[in-house]
Amino acid sequence: DEYTMWATDADAILADFLFIPREKRLEKLFSLIKKPVIVSVRFVYNKSKLPALAKRLETLGAAGFYVRRMLPNKLLEKICSTCTIPVFTASAPYIEEVKSKIEAGVFAVCIPGKDISKELEISLHRLFPDVPVIASCSRSEKLMQRSEESGIDAVIFKPCIPSKLDWDNY
Secondary structure, X not given: OOOOOOOOOOOOEEEEEOOOOOHHHHHHHHHHOOXXXXXXXXXXXXXXXXXXXHHHHHHHOOXXXXXXXXXXXXXHHXXXXXXXXXXXXXXXXXXXXXXXXXXXXXXXXXXXXXXXXHHHHHHHHHHOOOOOEEEEOOOOHHHHHHHHHHOOOEEEOOOOOOOHHHHHOO
C-alpha cells in the first residue's frame, strides 16, 4: 500500500516543487491535506521573485516556505520580511552559517541528518534557544532514529512519493 501526502501520519508535509502548480491546484492541495504544508521551491524559479512567490503561497494557504542552503542571506532576509508564514532554511552544521540565517529572520534551520549529533544539538539550542533545529534525513531510517535520539526538534523524512494517480486526483 503506497503512502500519499494525505495518508501519511506525519505532523506536516514538505511539498517540494520543481515548478509551482497553478493556483487552483495549490488551493486544492492545501485543502485536501489536513496538515500544515510547507512549500519548497527549487532554484529553477527566478530567485529575485521568491519573496513575491512566498507571499502568494501564503495567501493560498501554505503553512511555511522552505529555501535551499545556497540562497543569499539578503534574499532570505527579504523573504522573511515579506511574508508572515514561517521560513525554514537548509544550513550546514557550522555555527556561523546557522547564525547568519537566523539573523536573516528564519523560523528554523534544517541540518543534514548525517551531521546531527547530541553535541551539535546542545550547542545550537544553547546559542539559539528559540530556533527549532530540524534534521534532513532523506530516506534513511537510521539517520532519522539517530537524529531523534540526539534531541533534535523535528526531522524531515522522505518516504512519500505520490503516484501519478494521486497527482491526477487534484
